[in-house]
Every structure is written in C-alpha cells, then in structure tokens.
Amino acid sequence: MNRKPNKRAAPDLVCDGLRHAILSGELAQGMPLRQDQLAEQFGTSRIPVREALRQLEAEGLVRIEPNKGARVTPLSLADVLEMLEIRIALECHALRLAIAQMVEEDFALAEQILRRYDAQSDPDSWALMNRQFHWALYTPCHKPRLLALIDANSKHFDRFVRGQVSRASGKERPQKEHYQLLELCRQGQTDSACALLAAHIEQTKKSVQASQRHSAN
Incomplete structure (x- = not known):
C-alpha cells in the first residue's frame, strides 16, 4: 500500500x-x-x-x-449467500451466451487450466484455479458489462471466504463437476450446462455455510 x-x-x-x-x-x-x-x-x-x-x-x-x-465494509453470511444467488443469475446467463460462441481454443484453454488444477496440492491456490476456469468459460460471451459485474461480485465474495470454501469442499467433487461442465459445453448442451453450473454454485453455498459453522466452533 x-x-x-x-x-x-x-x-x-x-x-x-x-x-x-x-x-x-x-x-x-x-x-x-x-x-x-x-x-x-x-x-x-x-x-x-x-x-x-x-x-x-x-x-x-x-x-x-x-x-x-x-x-x-463488513460482510455477513447473509451478504455472501446473496452474492452466490447473484452468481447463479449472472454466470448462467454468461455461460448460455458463451457456449454458442465457443471454439476449440476456448475448450483447450479451459482444459489446460483444469490440468494445472489437478496437479496443484495447495488449497489456497484452488480458488484462483477455479476462478480462471470459470472465467475461461464466460469470456466467449463477449459482453464486457456482464463480465465486469461477474468479476466485481466474485471479488467481493473472495474477500469473505479466502480459501475457506476450497478447504471445506476439497478438490475432487468440484473438479469432477468442472470436467462435466466443460464436456457439456463442448457438446453444445446449453440447458444441461447451465443447470449443472447452477447446481455447482448451490453446492458452494453449502460449503460456505459449513465453513462458517466450523469457524464458529
């Protein structure tokens, strides 16, 4: 500073x-x-x-x-859960727009990020890898204002949890869902991809709540 x-x-x-x-x-x-x-x-x-x-x-x-x-500005658990609801609305919309625009280079970049994620054992780095993967899926939508809203919401969320969610949820389940999501995008199955993304973020809500319970104890 x-x-x-x-x-x-x-x-x-x-x-x-x-x-x-x-x-x-x-x-x-x-x-x-x-x-x-x-x-x-x-x-x-x-x-x-x-x-x-x-x-x-x-x-x-x-x-x-x-x-x-x-x-x-302090953030309450209720604030963060609301941010996750906003994530579902914004990110599912961005993904729906992006899938129709994706080319092989987009899929290759997303898969490359997941391979690095697989090899990373430090939980503090998992959140960064997660953001990079999701961002790779959304950027083909070519909607700068929408992407800016997603980025701002994500940064607010990250300053509250800072790796807590990664530790609470581990890597195996999120990574499995990431690969499934990427495959649905490859196949152009937009509705299924958006449904999986919504469920993926809903699971993050549960991980946040679990993390907060463990912190309180």
Missing part, C-alpha cells in the same frame, strides 16, 4: 491501492480508514483520499458513516 502517486492521478491511484488492499485482505472487514493516515501513507493530501473513499463506497467496499468516518 505504500505508493506515492503523482498529483494528477492521485485519486485513481489511491483508489486502486485501497481496493487492492481490501480485496486481498490486507485491510480487514470493519477496519477504520482514517483520511489523515492514508494521505500520509500515499504521500498525498486528504482531497484525493476523500475522492477515493467515495468511489470505493460506490463499489460497496467502503462504508462512510456521518461523524464516524470510513471503514472497510
């Missing part, structure tokens, strides 16, 4: 730095964000910091409360 932006681009670079710190977990949920400290840290005045905080509030990453200041 110790970046010193030039004055012309200060708000954007402060915003980018804070966004990265929040999404990576460097700044935890609920953490206060003091404008004077951030201005010193980024080597700028408080005005660019204030603009950056307003932008991040619009993105849902920061909450600004009157007379209390700004803090990293």
Whole structure:
C-alpha cells in the first residue's frame, strides 16, 4: 500500500491501492480508514483520499458513516449467500451466451487450466484455479458489462471466504463437476450446462455455510 502517486492521478491511484488492499485482505472487514493516515501513507493530501473513499463506497467496499468516518465494509453470511444467488443469475446467463460462441481454443484453454488444477496440492491456490476456469468459460460471451459485474461480485465474495470454501469442499467433487461442465459445453448442451453450473454454485453455498459453522466452533 505504500505508493506515492503523482498529483494528477492521485485519486485513481489511491483508489486502486485501497481496493487492492481490501480485496486481498490486507485491510480487514470493519477496519477504520482514517483520511489523515492514508494521505500520509500515499504521500498525498486528504482531497484525493476523500475522492477515493467515495468511489470505493460506490463499489460497496467502503462504508462512510456521518461523524464516524470510513471503514472497510463488513460482510455477513447473509451478504455472501446473496452474492452466490447473484452468481447463479449472472454466470448462467454468461455461460448460455458463451457456449454458442465457443471454439476449440476456448475448450483447450479451459482444459489446460483444469490440468494445472489437478496437479496443484495447495488449497489456497484452488480458488484462483477455479476462478480462471470459470472465467475461461464466460469470456466467449463477449459482453464486457456482464463480465465486469461477474468479476466485481466474485471479488467481493473472495474477500469473505479466502480459501475457506476450497478447504471445506476439497478438490475432487468440484473438479469432477468442472470436467462435466466443460464436456457439456463442448457438446453444445446449453440447458444441461447451465443447470449443472447452477447446481455447482448451490453446492458452494453449502460449503460456505459449513465453513462458517466450523469457524464458529
């Protein structure tokens, strides 16, 4: 986070730095964000910091409360379960649009990601491999706004769980479903592929709830 932006681009670079710190977990949920400290840290005045905080509030990453200041937006389990419902709606739509546009190179890329996923034993890396695989399936839809919504929702979700789901669900079942999903896409079975994707994300909801129960205990 110790970046010193030039004055012309200060708000954007402060915003980018804070966004990265929040999404990576460097700044935890609920953490206060003091404008004077951030201005010193980024080597700028408080005005660019204030603009950056307003932008991040619009993105849902920061909450600004009157007379209390700004803090990293906390997420509840209910928030995360709602994000998964949003995932089903957005991602199934993207997949439905993408399948008709897929070519062999798309299938080869997705399979390559799955092979790397198979060889990876570190649970912390499974979430990244999972995102890469799903993204490879959705990008052929060529709908940048839809993809941006999927990406933003995914990043909010990831900052809540950060590998917890991977540990709770393991790798065998998700990978089996990934290969099944890829094969349905190859065959052009759009309805079956979307149904499997919805069930796949529903299972993620159960894994999130299980992870939270284990954490509470």
